[in-house]
Amino acid sequence: MPQPEKKLNPGASPQEWFGYQLRKHRKLNNLSARQLGRLVQVSDDMILSIEHGKYPSCHLHLAQRLDEVLGTDGLFGDAWPMVFKPADADKKSPDADKSPSRLVEDVAPGHPGRMLEGDTPSPSGSPVPVDRRAFLYNSSLAALASIDLVALVSPTNLPQPPARIRPLDIDQILSVADEIHRHDNKQGGGGLVGVIAGHAMQWAVGRLTVSCPDHLRAPLYAAVARLGIVVGASHFDAYAHEDARIAFKVAAECAEEAPDWHLRAKVYSFLARQAIWVGDPDAGLTYAESGLVRSDRLTPTIQAMLHSARARAFGKMGDVRGTLAAVGAADDAFSKSNPAEDPSWMAYYNEAQHQGDTAHAFWDLAMRADQDPARASHRFEIAVAGHTDDYARSRAISGTKWASLLMAKGDPSQAAAIGQRALDDAGRLTSRRAADDLTDLSRFAKQHRGLPEVEGLRERIAATLQA
CATH class of the missing domain: 1.20.1050 (Glutathione S-transferase Yfyf (Class Pi); Chain A, domain 2)
Structure with missing residues (x-):
C-alpha cells in the first residue's frame, strides 16, 4: 500500500518553502518525482529530498533547469540565493585587506605570450585563482565591478521550447x-x-x-x-x-x-565500457549481456560491438576461456556485418574499431594471465593503420596501448617509435582516458631506462601531460 505524502510546511524554513513550491509546481505539471528527475537529469530521490527541505545544497543550475521544465518563470532561480546560500559566502578572502594595486602585482605578473597569467598550476594542479575585484579595479572593466561577469554574459531569456x-x-x-x-x-x-x-x-x-x-x-x-x-x-x-x-x-x-532496440543496445555497450574502465568488469559483463537481450533484433555489427564489450570484461577478470569465446563471437558477428543494415550512427564501428576493441581484451590477457601478446599486437596494428584523423582519439588510445604492450612484453625500441606516433594524436586531445594510458606507457618504459629512444619518449610524455 503506498505511503501517504509527507505534509510540507512552507513557513518552517526557506528550504521547506522551496520544497513546497517544487512539489506544487511538479503536480501542476502532472509529473511524478521520477519523471521530473529524468527531465532535469537528477534522481527522484534528490527531487523528493529537496521537496522535504532536506537537501542542503541544491545547485543554481538545477534551480534554473526546474524553472525551464516546470515553466515557473524564474521562481526557483530567483529564490536560490536566499534559500541555498553559497558555502563560501561568509568566508573572508585572505587578500581582502590588501590594496588593489598590490593584488594585481601578486596574482598577475604575466610573461611573454600570455595575456593574463591566471592559469599557472597550483601544487594541487588547479589554476591559481585570480582576485576578481582586483582585476576589475585595475582594468577597463572597473565600471562593472558590482556585476557578476558570469551572469553578465549569460542569456537573460533562455530559448523557449516550441x-x-x-x-x-x-x-x-x-x-x-x-x-x-x-x-x-x-x-x-x-x-x-x-x-x-x-x-x-x-x-x-x-x-x-x-x-x-x-x-x-x-x-x-x-x-x-x-x-x-x-x-x-x-x-x-x-x-x-x-x-x-x-x-x-x-x-x-x-x-x-x-x-529502439539498436539504441538500447548502444547504451548498454557504453555502460559496460564505463563499468569496466572504472574497475568493475563484473558489472560491465552484466551490462553487455543485457544489451544482447533479443539479439535477433540487432544487426550483426551491433552484436559484434556488444560481444567485444563482453570480451573486455572477461579480459579484465583474467578469464582466458571467457575472453577467447567472446572474441570469437565478436569476430563471427562482425564477419556478417553489412553497413547498409546498420543505423547511420554505427558507421564508426568499422574494421579498425573492431580490431582495437578486441585487442584491448587480449592486452589484458597478456598482462594479467601471461598470454601471447601477439594476439593483441596484431589487432592494435590493424586498428592504428585503419583509424582516420576523424577518430584521432581511438587511434591514440590503440597506439598507446600497443606501445605499452611492446614496452612490457616485446621490443622497447619499436614500442618507443609507436608511442611517439601515438603522442602526435594524444597531444592534441582533451581526454582523461588517453592521458591515463600515456601515464601507464611511461611507467612501463621505466624498466628500459638508458635507451635513448625510450628516455626521449618518457620526456615527451611528461611534457605532454604537464601542458
Whole structure:
C-alpha cells in the first residue's frame, strides 16, 4: 500500500518553502518525482529530498533547469540565493585587506605570450585563482565591478521550447548529437566539448515535456536517446562519471520509450565500457549481456560491438576461456556485418574499431594471465593503420596501448617509435582516458631506462601531460 505524502510546511524554513513550491509546481505539471528527475537529469530521490527541505545544497543550475521544465518563470532561480546560500559566502578572502594595486602585482605578473597569467598550476594542479575585484579595479572593466561577469554574459531569456514538437525539432537534436560525436572522437570529451554536451542534453530533455503528435513521439525519444549516448560518452571520456551515468540512464529510458532496440543496445555497450574502465568488469559483463537481450533484433555489427564489450570484461577478470569465446563471437558477428543494415550512427564501428576493441581484451590477457601478446599486437596494428584523423582519439588510445604492450612484453625500441606516433594524436586531445594510458606507457618504459629512444619518449610524455 503506498505511503501517504509527507505534509510540507512552507513557513518552517526557506528550504521547506522551496520544497513546497517544487512539489506544487511538479503536480501542476502532472509529473511524478521520477519523471521530473529524468527531465532535469537528477534522481527522484534528490527531487523528493529537496521537496522535504532536506537537501542542503541544491545547485543554481538545477534551480534554473526546474524553472525551464516546470515553466515557473524564474521562481526557483530567483529564490536560490536566499534559500541555498553559497558555502563560501561568509568566508573572508585572505587578500581582502590588501590594496588593489598590490593584488594585481601578486596574482598577475604575466610573461611573454600570455595575456593574463591566471592559469599557472597550483601544487594541487588547479589554476591559481585570480582576485576578481582586483582585476576589475585595475582594468577597463572597473565600471562593472558590482556585476557578476558570469551572469553578465549569460542569456537573460533562455530559448523557449516550441509549443508543439515538429520534425525540425527532432532534426536539430540529431544534428547536435552528430556534431558532439564528431568533435568528441576527434578532440576528446574534455574542455569545451564537454560543456556543450552538458548544455545540449539539458536543452533536448526539455523537449520531452512539449506536446508531441503521436507519429513523432517515437522519433523524438529516439533522438534524445541518441543525444544522451554521445553526451554520456563525452562525459565518460572526461571522467565526469556521474554525469555520464545520468546521461546514459536518460538515453536508456528514452530508447525504451522509442522503442529502439539498436539504441538500447548502444547504451548498454557504453555502460559496460564505463563499468569496466572504472574497475568493475563484473558489472560491465552484466551490462553487455543485457544489451544482447533479443539479439535477433540487432544487426550483426551491433552484436559484434556488444560481444567485444563482453570480451573486455572477461579480459579484465583474467578469464582466458571467457575472453577467447567472446572474441570469437565478436569476430563471427562482425564477419556478417553489412553497413547498409546498420543505423547511420554505427558507421564508426568499422574494421579498425573492431580490431582495437578486441585487442584491448587480449592486452589484458597478456598482462594479467601471461598470454601471447601477439594476439593483441596484431589487432592494435590493424586498428592504428585503419583509424582516420576523424577518430584521432581511438587511434591514440590503440597506439598507446600497443606501445605499452611492446614496452612490457616485446621490443622497447619499436614500442618507443609507436608511442611517439601515438603522442602526435594524444597531444592534441582533451581526454582523461588517453592521458591515463600515456601515464601507464611511461611507467612501463621505466624498466628500459638508458635507451635513448625510450628516455626521449618518457620526456615527451611528461611534457605532454604537464601542458
